[in-house]
Amino acid sequence: MSDLLQQIAAAADHIKKLWSETPQVGIILGSGLGNLASEIKDSIEIPYEEIPHFPVASVEGHKGRLILGKMNGRPVVAMAGRFHYYEGYSMLQVTFPVRVMKALGVHTLLLSNAAGGMNAAFQVGDLMIIRDHINLQPEHPLRGANIAELGPRFPDMSEPYSKALIVKAKGIAAANNIKVHTGVYVGVQGPTFETRSEYKYMHTIGGDAVGMSTVPEVIVGIHSGLQVFAMSVITDIGIRDEENVITHEEVLEAANAAEPKLTLIFRELISVL
Structure with missing residues (x-):
């Protein structure tokens, strides 16, 4: 057994000793x-x-904790705090929790992030359902020898975000009078926010929002055979006035303000999986 398989098993076994349910959804x-x-x-x-x-x-x-319990009656496992490549972790470490979720029994992965908007129709606080992504991160989470027990050498990425779940989420949003966009998420390394020229470049190549996470976890989720759904909270606007400076504090403030809407969509989506 490879070192990675042993590490996944050790983490999953530790969690199973503390919580006997089998989670269906990872968040x-x-x-x-x-x-x-x-x-x-x-x-x-x-x-x-x-x-x-x-x-x-x-x-x-x-916050840095794994939460296991039930949401709308379904057993779930949630990460309150994720890992980022810019923190100095390897992509293997960034995506390790997704591997553990799969080992615990998860079949659907839901992700959220704070993102910078590059679409002129977006405003701060808007929600964007991710329908596709562009990976500009410098390291690929599947680089290296493939472990067949975890997934195929060349996973298909033609539908990384479940079309069926996107339709369901749109219906939930409409029923609750929540405005949502759909768009393409550009994943970058960070930790700097983008320059004005970088925002323009990423919008030109097809991006609607940009952030420093999500893409690695989605790739590993697809490699693992999970169904994936993701949403961005637009916390700043990249195509912006010359004097509009972005701070992490403002990003957190915008995310907190939009959170109730995102929470409602995730909660109701879990109930109809």
Whole structure:
């Protein structure tokens, strides 16, 4: 057995000893979006540092704990705080929790993130359902020898985000009078926010929003055979006035303001999976 398979098994076994249910849905929460975890009932929380081989979150707005419980009656496992390549982790570490979720029994992966908007129709606080992505991160999470037990050497990425779940999410949003966009997410390394020219470039190549996460986890989710759905909260506008400076504090503020809408969509989506 490879080292990675052993590490996945060790982490999953530790979690199973603390929580006997089999989660159906895995949830990864982005910057300022961790309060969805309060919707999880009969929950237990496991700090990342207690889970074998888990990295530890270090970014403001990411709490660093695994939450297991039920949402709308379905057993779920949620990450309150994710790992980023820019923190110095390898892509293997960034995506390790997705592997563990799969080992626990998860079949559907839901992700959220804070993103910069590049579409002129977007406003701060808007929600965007990700229908596709462009990967500009410098390292690929599947680079290296492929482990057949985890997935195929060349996974198909023609539908990384489930069209069926997108349709369901749009219906939930419409029924609750929540405006949502659909668009293309550009994944970059960070940690700097983009220059004005970089925003223009990424919009020119087809991007509607840009962020520093999500893409690696989605790739590994697809490699693992999971059904994937993701949403961005537009926390700043990249195509902007010359004097509009972006700060992490403003990103968190915008994410917190939009969180109730995103939480409602995720909660209702879980109920109809």
